[in-house]
Amino acid sequence: MTVPIDQAVLQCGERTLDLGQARIMGILNVTPDSFSDGGRYARVDEALARARALVAQGADILDIGGESTRPGAEPVPLEEERRRVLPVIEALYAELAVPLSVDTMKPALMREAVATGAGLLNAVNGFRAEGALAVAVEAARERGVALCAMHMQGEPQSMQRSPHYDDVVADVGAFLDQRAAELMAAGVSRGQILLDPGFGFGKTLEHNVALFRGLPRLAAAGLPLLVGVSRKSMIGQLLGDRPVAERDPGSAVAALLAAQAGARVLRVHDVSATRDALALYSVLNADGDNEQDSRGN
Ligand code: HH2
Numbered sequence: 440m441t442v443p444i445d446q447a448v449l450q451c452g453e454r455t456l457d458l459g460q461a462r463i464m465g466i467l468n469v470t471p472d473s474f475s476d477g478g479r480y481a482r483v484d485e486a487l488a489r490a491r492a493l494v495a496q497g498a499d500i501l502d503i504g505g506e507s508t509r510p511g512a513e514p515v516p517l518e519e520e521r522r523r524v525l526p527v528i529e530a531l532y533a534e535l536a537v538p539l540s541v542d543t544m545k546p547a548l549m550r551e552a553v554a555t556g557a558g559l560l561n562a563v564n565g566f567r568a569e570g571a572l573a574v575a576v577e578a579a580r581e582r583g584v585a586l587c588a589m590h591m592q593g594e595p596q597s598m599q600r601s602p603h604y605d606d607v608v609a610d611v612g613a614f615l616d617q618r619a620a621e622l623m624a625a626g627v628s629r630g631q632i633l634l635d636p637g638f639g640f641g642k643t644l645e646h647n648v649a650l651f652r653g654l655p656r657l658a659a660a661g662l663p664l665l666v667g668v669s670r671k672s673m674i675g676q677l678l679g680d681r682p683v684a685e686r687d688p689g690s691a692v693a694a695l696l697a698a699q700a701g702a703r704v705l706r707v708h709d710v711s712a713t714r715d716a717l718a719l720y721s722v723l724n725a726d727g728d729n730e731q732d733s734r735g736n
Contacts, residue, residue, distance in 0.1 A: 449663065450631050451538035451558030452584045456500055458663050460721070461698035463713050464540065464706040465490075465498030466669065469523045474509040475670040475683045475708060486527045487534070494535055497714035500559065501535075502706060503527055504542030508563050508640070510599040517545055524548065525555050532556025540587070546574040553578045559633075561587040561665075563640060564594075565618050572621070579627040587633040587665055588618040592641025602641045608653030611636045612660065619662055633704060635665040639673060647673040651697070658701025666697040667706035691716045 449456040456462055469486050471478045480486040490501055505523035506515040515523075520543065528539055532555065540559035541552035546568060549560050565588040566572045578584045590611045592602050604610045615634040622632055636650050636657060651668070658664050668674060669690040675681045678689050691712035694705040698717060707713045 448630060449559075449585050449633065450583050450628075451500070451540075452553070452556075452582050454536070454538040454558050456538050456585075456704075458703040461702060461717055462499040462704050463497055463710055463717070464500045464502050464665070464667075464704050465493030465496075465710045466706060466708050467493065467501050467503045467527070468507070469503060469505050469527055470507045470515075472509075472512065473504070473507045475686075477507065481523070483526050483530065487530055490527075490531050490535065493710050494537055496710040498537065498710045500538045500540055500704070501531065502540040502542050502559075502561055503531070503557075504561075505548075506543065508542075508595045510595060510639075512595045514596075517547055520545060520548055521551065525551060528552055528555045528557055538585075544568045544571065546570040549574050549578065553582055553584055557584065559585040559587060561589070563589045563637065564591050565589055565614070572625070576622065576625040576627055579622070579631050583631070585631045585633060586622060586627060587635055588615065588622065589635035589665075590614050590637040590640065595640075598641035602643055602646060604646060607642070607646045607649050608656055611650060612653075612657050615657065615662075616660060619660075629662065632662055633665045634660075634662050635667065638666065638668045639671045644673055644676050647671075648677075651693075651700075654697060654700035654702060663703040664701060665704040665706060666694070666702040668693045668697065669707040669709070687712055695720055 447459045449458055467490055468476050471481050480489045505520040538558040540561045541557040542561045544562055544564050560575050566575050575586050638647050670683055670686045674686045674689045687709040694713045695716040
């Protein structure tokens with residue numbers, strides 16, 4: 440877990456995320472229809488309880504999303520996404536010290552989420568929605584927020600129909616390089632950028648496996664990588680059609696492998712299992728530098 444990156448600290452508005460080692464991003468879906476946990480944390484009190492539990496288990500950052508992006512998901516109107524997400528960000532910002540990420544493609548919500556306390560904008564379409572890049576750049580420059588640009592081929596409604604790449608690692612790497620270059624040309628500093636290859640977003644199982652194996656190549660570009668494979672269909676398929684409810688052990692192993700391959704932020708549902716996997720690796724790996732887990736575990 441010692442692939443060098445250019446910046447060891449990610450600036451997330453008024454908060455920071457130390458990327459000297461892999462960090463855990465706990466997923467908080469305040470949606471009725473997310474693929475693995477839809478409807479479980481849709482009420483504000485349920486979302487707050489879940490967020491507290493994720494942080495107690497070891498989440499270093501929370502990612503709050505009000506629109507499912509699972510294959511085939513219907514877009515959510517702005518007003519509804521706003522109603523789901525903003526009260527949760529507001530309450531969490533007041534109560535918890537971890538940086539908060541908002542998972543949205545909508546520029547209007549990005550702006551409001553930042554004003555409410557979000558320190559990271561996570562856009563699964565890489566800020567390609569009309570007006571999103573300008574809003575993200577402004578938030579990064581004026582409020583110091585971090586930006587996560589993810590690769591997705593197509594749109595959630597249709598992305599799994601017939602994804603195609605010449606060379607998935609090279610193609611995704613080229614997109615991420617270009618996005619990072621655009622952000623930096625617009626004045627965003629390197630220490631505010633995360634890149635994400637976008638597992639499951641317009642990719643077949645073969646694409647996902649090739650991309651995972653290519654993580655060291657992507658990490659070698661020097662910007663920190665975020666990897667999200669938690670409970671996704673690639674985990675289920677690789678384990679013989681494992682149902683969503685039984686994918687957490689496989690997800691924790693995959694998160695650990697991603698960290699070994701150079702990922703710095705692991706976006707997961709099961710924070711405890713991921714934390715344990717990382718903690719054991721840091722002590723038991725004979726080749727590593729055996730850095731002590733900063734949480735003191
Ligand atoms: N995956 C999902 C949503 N947002 N953001 C980033 N940066 N990377 C990802 O891999 C990613 C993401 C999909 O997972 P989930 O949030 O669990 O499901 P849903 O989209 O159904 O809410």
